[in-house]
């Protein structure tokens with residue numbers, strides 16, 4: 075059984091909500107190559123770079 079919203083203080087709700095939002099934000103990082111938001115330990119979907127080198131060749135790069 076959950077706690078009824080009427081028995082939960084505004085401060086408690088907001089504190090929990092803040093902790094949750096920080097948790098979800100931790101799942102993202104900025105790409106060092108193109109500075110787009112990407113998932114950590116993943117190849118960047120924007121530029122295809124990972125650990126300073128191109129892992130996935132983009133269509134633009136292949137045409138050159």
Ligand SMILES: [Zn+2]
Nearest residue numbers: 105108118121
């Ligand atoms: Zn990138």
